Amino acid sequence: MSKSLICSCEDVTTDDVRHAVSRGYCDVESVKRYTGFGTGICQGKSCLSAVAALLEKEKALKPAAVVPFTPRPPLYPTELRLLASAPVDESVPPVGGVPEAVEDYTPALRPTEPLPAKAKVVIIGGGIMGLALAYNLARAGETDVVVLERGYLCAGASGRNGGGVRMQWGTPALVELAKRSIDLMKGFARELGINVWLRQGGYLFMARTAAVAKKLERNVTLHNRFGVPTRLITPDAARDIVPGLTMKNCVAASFNPEDGVIFPWPFLWGYAQGARKLGVRVETYTEVKGFDLSGGQVRKVRTDRGDIACDTVVLASGAWSPEVARLAGVQLPNEPHRHEILSTEPLKPFLGPLVSVLDSGLYFSQSMRGEIVGGMGDPKEPAGLNMGSTLRFVSRFAQALMEQLPHVGHVKVLRQWAGCYDVTPDNNPILGRTPGLDNLLQMSGFVGHGFMMAPAVAERMAKWMATGESDELFTRFSLRRFSEGSIEREDMIIG
Ligand SMILES: Cc1cc2nc3c(=O)[nH]c(=O)nc-3n(C[C@H](O)[C@H](O)[C@H](O)COP(=O)(O)OP(=O)(O)OC[C@H]3O[C@@H](n4cnc5c(N)ncnc54)[C@H](O)[C@@H]3O)c2cc1C
Secondary structure, eight states: OOOOEEETTTTEEHHHHHHHHHTTOOSHHHHHHHHOTTOSTTTTTTTHHHHHHHHHHTTSSOGGGOOOOOOOSSSSOEEHHHHHTSOOOTTSOOOOOBSOSOOOOOGGGSOOSOOOSEEEEEEEOOSHHHHHHHHHHHHTTOOOEEEEOSSOTTOSGGGTSOOEEOOOOSSHHHHHHHHHHHHHHHTHHHHHSOOOOOBOOOEEEEESSHHHHHHHHHHHHHHHHTTOOOEEEOHHHHHHHSTTOOOTTOOEEEEETTOEEOOHHHHHHHHHHHHHHTTOEEEOSOOEEEEEEETTEEEEEEEBTEEEEEEEEEEOOGGGHHHHHHTTTOOOOOEEEEEEEEEEEEOOSOOOSEEEETTTTEEEEEOTTSEEEEEEOOTTOOBSOOOOBOHHHHHHHHHHHHHHOGGGTTOEEEEEEEEEEEEOTTSOOEEEEETTEEEEEEEEOOBTTHHHHHHHHHHHHHHHHHHOOOOTHHHHTOGGGGTSSOOOOOOOOOO
């Protein structure tokens, strides 16, 4: 049997693309993620136009909707050591990047069928939070649910993150949620029929200062109380876990072998597919533009495809949540912050855990495909919805990575991109009712850890919504806490 290759870097065939179309992934960005075409060494240079032509021919797309996917720097595979040699001025903030603007989606991508005139629950945002909630609501019997997503699935942070999942947190609530999430991830393939490539190689946190080492030590006690087997280890013991790691300037580390990484895209599709199968409508390329409010309630959600009357609205728009909340006259304290990330060419498996230098925000792991995937926060990054990629980031990252793993200098970076953390003042999410707008529910503010929290948070939120039973999670993390309550800050943040 012969196969007709369309992307030779990633071994994607025309049948793979047709299969993606048959599953409803009809635009170039979605097909790229569903099949992996264009993510290899040539970065789509040889296959993009062929896929676009195929999509047009299959009549899955109108010609105006065949927009190419966003090109990702570097222009060609570039060695980490070369990137590390680019000068960085740490005294000034990073600016711009390519492309700087968040994508604007052509109206030609909008579905043509009408939206339902009414739904019990409207969820704004088709990221991991919105989709996981929709799936859990449907499982609990509530299927009159519509998810509205302004772009393609994976357009937001959920399609741009590092896939790290860990129980090593600094506060009991997050340890408990993460522990439950990882348990649910283990059964994801069985339940939702899609492999999320969970690999529990552990998380190795490194400390450069006595203060950070103390924090890791304090956490060990907390984690062990929850049955999480984190242990404090010496630099030598860390080098045993990751051969070749220098542990330069590090005084201690903590290691939990049960933390790990997953592959983000199928995680999202699994929930989307599962929710759709149970009757939920997931409407992509549909943007919320406003609300009709009266009597302390949201009565209608206004979109660029018409209005939907609703009983309950859930705000799960990630870093865009403050922007969407403002349309209802609600002020959220969240701030979007760009975080950049990259992926290299694949290497043989050599790295078990996800490694992070807590003091600098450097993190890196090896994906199931063998790529080094990593990022590093920039303390000078200003707040804003910027998703551009910079040379400054790759240079800072390459320098910091090579300090810890000197032998990877020859490895080439294939792709870099950025997404936005949705940052709250105490690094904890905002969940539950909105004061003054009773049927507007908050589900945002997941900083750099929403991916790993989604299964557990969505499970509890769906139960809370479906049964009306009280759950302290939605009081603890309510919007009111910023004006009224005492704030317990989460400080195990990477970046
Ligand atoms: C570089 C990076 C690395 C990360 N690494 C990790 C990690 O290792 N582990 C982890 O757990 N987390 C990580 N995170 C964080 C994680 O990705 C997020 O917390 C999580 O994906 C948030 O999910 P969400 O559904 O709230 O938001 P999103 O995934 O951003 O979804 C929100 C959606 O709302 C849509 N939307 C916005 N406005 C509108 C509108 N008006 N109408 C309709 N739709 C709208 C957007 O298009 C978007 O798709 C990382 C984030 C980044 C950026």
